[in-house]
Amino acid sequence: MKKIFTQSLFVAVATSFLSLNIQAQENKALEDRVAKIEGITSKLPSISGLVNGRFQYSDAGDGSNSFDIRRARLDLRGNLSSKFDYRLQTELAGTPKVLDAFLRWKPSSYFNVQAGQFKYSFSLENPYSPTTLETIDNSTVISKLSGYSDEAKVGGNGRDIGIAFYGGFVKKKGYNLIDYSVGIVNGNGINNTDNNKGKNFTGILTVNPIKELALAVSHYNGSTGVTKKDADGKDFIDDVDRVRTGFGAKYDNKTLLVRGEYITGKTDKKESDGFYVTAAYYVTPKVQPVLKYDYYRENTDKDTQQTNYIAGVNYYPIKNLRLQLNYTYDTKEDRTKDVNRIAAQLLVTF
Structure with a gap:
């Protein structure tokens, strides 16, 4: 047993x-x-995007009002390794086009490399996306001298094709004392090859005395090929100088934001300049009133100054939804009638 x-x-x-x-x-x-x-799956791209609907009213001329789909973007981002990442962002509203397409190498916090098509290093406002810009439209001086509806007839949403080097020094708690970004680009906007033999330099140096405060100087120097006609009526490419210099400051403590910039530019023989000041304050976590003073001179030798007085509010009912309302009083020296504009914008991210 x-x-x-x-x-x-x-x-x-x-x-x-x-x-x-x-x-x-x-x-x-x-x-x-x-x-x-x-x-x-860690090497697969994350997919996000945004849809932006807008209504605009203006009493200029006979008056106008219209709805439109301003933006419909698809954004893919991914990591090839701990030091390499990439991004591909497309715009589907209007004529489909590629906005961002770049690869980044990030060996350290001091020195990183970005190559492809991207927002170039100029001004404090240009890097802002539609989801973070306080007003519905960019400041006029940014639009005219930073590659949106540029005086050089180059449109690229502040983007170009080239290579950039960026980083920061003197690490503090949550920020760097000094940040820099410099680049070499074609100077001909997005999805275009270069149309002259020169390359354009762009760069910004930012000093952050405290986490909430940024002081910046930026510079853009180069030329753009412009199609002209000779005495026989034949087209030829003429190099047009494109030089811009900007000085800016920003204070942002996540409740109060104040940002301003002065930018001067030379396009061929025409000199332009302008500045803006934006102030925004979260009265509640979901409600942010905004005020902006926006001044621009297309030609400093003529009476072409334009001033926009903007008042608005941003409302965030839920995390991925933003409603914006802007009123603009638009005055221009060489225009007989001032213009009132109202714009409302709905922006959804996913």
Whole structure:
């Protein structure tokens, strides 16, 4: 009887051990499969985007009012490794086009490289996206001298094709004392090859005395090829100088924002300048009133100054939804009638 009990106990222990061993092997195989899947999915791009509907009213001329889909963007971002990432952003509203397409190498916080099509390094406002800009439209001086509806007839949403180097020095708690970004670009906007033999330089240096305060100087120097006609009526490419210099300051403590910039530019033989001051304050976490003074001179040798007085409010009912309302009183020296404009914008992100 004792022998039978011992044999039974041995069989039970052996069976339990074998069962545990099989279970451990199955768990290890499952963990390996999960790790393999996670390794694959970690290299897949994250997909996000935004849809932007807008209503505009103006009493200029006979008056106008219209709805439109201003933006419909799809944004893919991913990591090739811990030091390489990429982005591909497309605009589907209107004529579909690529906005951003770049690869970044990030070996350290001091020195990083970005190559492809991207927003170039000029001004404090240009890097803002539609989801973060306080007003519905960019400041006029940014639009005219930073590659949106540029005086050089280059339109690229503040973007170009080239290579940039950026980083920061003197690490503080949550920010750098000094940030820099410099680049070499074609100077011909997005999705275009260069149309002259020169390359354009762009750069910005930002000093942050405290986390909430940024003081910046930026510069753009180069030329753009413009199609003209010779005496025989034949087209030729003429190089037009495109030089801009900007000085800006920003204070942002996440409740109060004040940002201003002065930018001067030379396009061929015409000199332009302008400045803006934006102030915004969160009265509640969901409501942000905004005021902006926006001044621009298309030609400093003529009476072409335009001033926009803007009042608005941003409302965030839920995380991925923003409603904006702007009123603009638009005055211009060479225009007989001032203009009133109202714009409302709905922006949804996903």
